[in-house]
Amino acid sequence: MKPYLCALVACAALLPAAARAQGVQFTVGGIAGQEIVQSHIDQVTDRFTGLILGAEGVLISDRLMVRVRYGEGRINPKSGSSADPREVVEGEALFGVRATPWLSLWAGPGARAYTMGDTDQRWLIWTARATGRGTLLPGRMQTFVELWGAVSGNVGNPPIKAGGRGANGGLEMRLGDGNFWGRLGYRIESTHAPSLRETVESLTLSVIYGVPQ
Amino acid sequence: MPPAPPDSLFRPERGNTNGAVRALVPGVVAGAAIVVLPKLVATGERASKARLIVGGAVTIAGVAAFFSHHPGQRIPANAQYNRNIRESWQRNVAEISRRNADRARQSRMIIRPGAPSLVTSETP
Numbered sequence: 001m002k003p004y005l006c007a008l009v010a011c012a013a014l015l016p017a018a019a020r021a022q023g024v025q026f027t028v029g030g031i032a033g034q035e036i037v038q039s040h041i042d043q044v045t046d047r048f049t050g051l052i053l054g055a056e057g058v059l060i061s062d063r064l065m066v067r068v069r070y071g072e073g074r075i076n077p078k079s080g081s082s083a084d085p086r087e088v089v090e091g092e093a094l095f096g097v098r099a100t101p102w103l104s105l106w107a108g109p110g111a112r113a114y115t116m117g118d119t120d121q122r123w124l125i126w127t128a129r130a131t132g133r134g135t136l137l138p139g140r141m142q143t144f145v146e147l148w149g150a151v152s153g154n155v156g157n158p159p160i161k162a163g164g165r166g167a168n169g170g171l172e173m174r175l176g177d178g179n180f181w182g183r184l185g186y187r188i189e190s191t192h193a194p195s196l197r198e199t200v201e202s203l204t205l206s207v208i209y210g211v212p213q
Numbered sequence: 214m215p216p217a218p219p220d221s222l223f224r225p226e227r228g229n230t231n232g233a234v235r236a237l238v239p240g241v242v243a244g245a246a247i248v249v250l251p252k253l254v255a256t257g258e259r260a261s262k263a264r265l266i267v268g269g270a271v272t273i274a275g276v277a278a279f280f281s282h283h284p285g286q287r288i289p290a291n292a293q294y295n296r297n298i299r300e301s302w303q304r305n306v307a308e309i310s311r312r313n314a315d316r317a318r319q320s321r322m323i324i325r326p327g328a329p330s331l332v333t334s335e336t337p
Binding site for chain 2: 038
């Protein structure tokens, strides 16, 4: 086994105990999502769909939180389109504060990169977000809605100014009596730049260890 | 006698309407938001049906959570649980009363005469 893989496994094994010792809660989860992308370049519109797999994690210390998400996959053009398939890599790193028990405020960058044949297209958007949570059945079922707007952003090389906004929401349900939760989520984001516009929708299923917050 | 069981031991025999509404509201609001928000976020785009699946699931979950609180309805399981507590207490009271009555019936007062003593006004 390669040394870096050993280090990764050791970190994964030790992180829960270390986090608990510091009074820090955490959640980790795996995500599978069906993504639908509408891409407008000048006057040409293409639609793509594909499966994105990823992971996410949240660290929660009292009122402060850190959230990271990573996903990658391949999206294929809908039939009748002459566009090339795209390799997709996306992620975000957000810092948050719990303003009230049901409202969290977040800020941080989100990135999305496409590889289309020999060319790349990279979107980097700095966002401000608000997440509201509601309890349906205490300790068993909860719901959430998140809204975000771009503070700044760019796309391409050389970079051109980009903006956008998005939302996501869904349902989280405890699986059995253990510490695992399932999430059914919907995410939409619309980013734009001069002569470019991308609208990405995702229907996601996640399995999360720890209470999502 | 054993004291009557405190109220805190009893479960509600009727569903809590306020709790049910508190469960319903987040489900319906979040479900509606998920259905409507794509129109605001991506104006002019044709949003997929995925939002209807998730928004519908969230709304249904909220409605299910509402009914799981049995708003205003009798909860037979809780009524039976409370009845068991009351009956158990009443049985204890009856048993202790019976034992006390038995004890009172079986008790005898025995008076044994002691050595005679002379009591006078000079006696300290």
